[in-house]
Amino acid sequence: MDKIYAHPKSLRDVSTHYCPGCGHGLAHRLITEVVDELGIREKVIGVAPVGCAVVAYEYWDFDCSEAAHGRALAVATGIKRVRPENIVFTYQGDGDLAAIGTNETIHAANRGENLSVFFINNAVYGMTGGQMAPTTLLNQKTSTTPDGRCAQLQGFPLKISEMLALLPGVKYIERVSLHSPQEIIKTKKAMKKALINQMEGIGFSLVEILSPCPTYWGLSPKPALDWIKNTMVKEFPLGVIK
Amino acid sequence: MDSEKRQKESRVKLLITGNEAIAESAIQAGCRFYAGYPITPQNELTAYMAHHMQDRGGVFIQAEAETAAINMVYGASAAGARAMTSSSSPGISLKQEGISYLAGAELPSVIVNIMRGGPGLGNIAPAQSDYFQATRSGGHGDYHCLVLAPSTVQECYDLTALAFELSDKYRVPAIILGDGMLGQMMEPIVVTKFRAPSLKQSNKPWALTGxxxxxxxxxxxxxxxxxxxxxxNLKLQSKYQKIQREEERWEELFLNDVKIVLVAYGSMARIAKGAVKALREKGKKVGLIRPISLWPFPKKAFAKIRKQYLVIEMSYGQMLEDVQLAVNGQAGIEFLGRSGGGVPSEAEIIAKVNKIYHG
Structure with a gap:
């Protein structure tokens, strides 16, 4: 009988520190499944962000580097340019990629670095206690927008994927979500495409993943998934952006 | 490297600026990754790398920001390559986050600071006012960078290769601390062919290679x-103690039969040297200690009890504090310093020495 489901070799057999219902564990696992399926575990170098996923390397069983907050794509640029034969990806949250690291993000994309980016958008800063992120929705309450995000004071949710799609150096951008089994399958496919693009030398690829943060959305795990489905996707529509 | 050995190995001579000498040395020493951002007075270094790195097996990137440049160096070093970035004072302030992370991740790397006047945007005149920042861990956390201060264009060349070697050996970031005068100055140098390790041969079992x-x-x-x-942190500290024991470097001039010992580094030491020679010709018992390693500061040079020191800097007294710590109250210490475009002249030094001498 064929074995159709197993613990990925690239995923360490340990418990994660993530909150119940958090999307990070799922996104981590999908990456390891894709890495195993592509047979690239011994070539992969992951770059972990600052944020909840800072210790992603304690869950992934392949070479990894930490990066300062927002600097993952600069670090990845250095790694990839020195070792073009390796497969280098970054895993970054919304604060990391679209606030403190916007400059690094835009310019790595504009140089067309042959990298894969996994961008977790959960509309909030998790590790520091639920502050407003660049992707926080209007009227969404966070610890730094206690009355809800107000456009006049805090601006609008930043659509960095749409912005990046304008750059000629960018080859592939897709927004996916973790809110249902169907969407999870699409997420995995997009991740695979982003890595295959790099293996084939096609260039900068980014997958934006809408991911639940029940703790700082003040919701139970299931309603958090529903919130993505009913509310978040209206601001961040799913599909291939470029 | 001593001059005899240099003569044996190679006799290639170049007329070159300090900035370019640092760049050429880095390439010779096997630097395979360089990222920089435009800032005066170090632009010749970046331009030299842009012209030469790719043809000679390396990578050159003009980064979008100083923070990006230093973090690219972090990535390249994590991947096992010898990597360098350069800038001048305001740009080096921006790099401090990355330098702290390099120290924390024990990544070898060379950072060049061709100092200019500060604070803030300051000006583009030579200065030595980033001494504290370089030697006291300019970013957050308990760490040190190894700091080497060339005083001639030849030394720009020699010390840059040494910085790569020591940085690899101890897994600490190394800083080349020069100033705008040294960076812009042209002098003939003898080029040594270094034996640079290739990326594949380099012995870095910790590097990210897959x-x-x-x-x-x-x-x-x-x-x-x-x-x-x-x-x-205790592991880092014991490494720093080893560096302090083994890597002090300095030059001495006329320290036998001496009444006043001048202390100066980098460009300032060249002017001080001129003053010492002129004063000796007049029969004045004056000598010089020129620190080459600023961290570790060459405390051993100050072990002998002497009567009087005169510290001279293009700042308002930064290395002065290290001399005070080294001398520990056992001698008199006078100071002469200017900064923000002013450079203490030979005449000013001579006048100051004469005042102390007869005072």
Whole structure:
């Protein structure tokens, strides 16, 4: 009988520190499944962000580097340019990629670095206690927008994927979500495409993943998934952006 | 490297600026990654790298920001390559975050600071006012960078290669601390062919290369579990103590039969040297200590009890504090310093020495 489901070799057999219902564990696992399926575990170098996923390397069983907050794509640029034969990806949250690291993000994309980016958008800063992120929705309450995000004071949710799609150096951008089994399958496919693009030398690829943060959305795990489905996707529509 | 050995190995001569000498030395020393951002007075270094790196097997990137440049160096070093960035004072301030992370992740790297006047945007005149920043861990955390201060264009060349070697040996970031005068100045140098390790040969078992036939490597500076960070910091401290024991470097001039010892580094030491020679010709018992390593500061040079020192800097007294610590109250210390475009002249030094001498 064929074995159709197993613990990925690239995923360490340990418990994660993530909150119940958090999307990070799922996104981590999908990456390891894709890495195993592509047979690239011994070539992969992951770059972990600052944020909840800072210790992603304690869950992934392949070479990894930490990066300062927002600097993952600069670090990845250095790694990839020195070792073009390796497969280098970054895993970054919304604060990391679209606030403190916007400059690094835009310019790595504009140089067309042959990298894969996994961008977790959960509309909030998790590790520091639920502050407003660049992707926080209007009227969404966070610890730094206690009355809800107000456009006049805090601006609008930043659509960095749409912005990046304008750059000629960018080859592939897709927004996916973790809110249902169907969407999870699409997420995995997009991740695979982003890595295959790099293996084939096609260039900068980014997958934006809408991911639940029940703790700082003040919701139970299931309603958090529903919130993505009913509310978040209206601001961040799913599909291939470029 | 001593001059005899240099003559044996090679006799290639170049007329070149300090900035270019640093760049050429880096390439000779096997630097395979350079990222920089435009800032005066170090632009010749970046331009030299842009012209030469790619043709000679390396990578050149003009980064979008100083922060990006230093973090690209972090990535390249994590991947096992010898890597360098350069800038001048305001740009080096921006790099401090990255330097702290390099120290925390124990990544070898060379950072060049061709100092200009500050604070703030300051000006583009030569200065030595980043001494504290370079020697006291300019970013957050308990760390040190190895700091070497060339005084001639030849030394720009020699010390840059040495910085790569020591940085690899101890896994600490190394800083070349020069100033705008040295960076812009042209002098003939003898070029040595260094034996640079290739990326494949380099002995860096910790580097990120893909986990083929070994356990996964992680490059990091995050130690959240209770006790882990303290343990790691103690490891760093013992490394720093070893560097302090073994890597002090300095030059001495006329220290036998001396009444006043001048202390100066970098460009300032060249002017001080001129003053010492002129004063000796007049029969004045004056000598010079020129620190070459600023961290570790060459305390051993001050072990002998002497009567009087005169510290001269293009700042308002930064290295002065290290001399005070080294001398520890056992001698008199006078200071002469200017900064913000002013450089103490030979005549000013001579006047100051005469005042102390007869005072």
């Amino acid at each position: 986990c083929k036939d070994r356990k996964a490597n992680v490059v990091k500076s995050f130690y959240l579990k209770e006790g882990d960070l303290e343990k790691f």
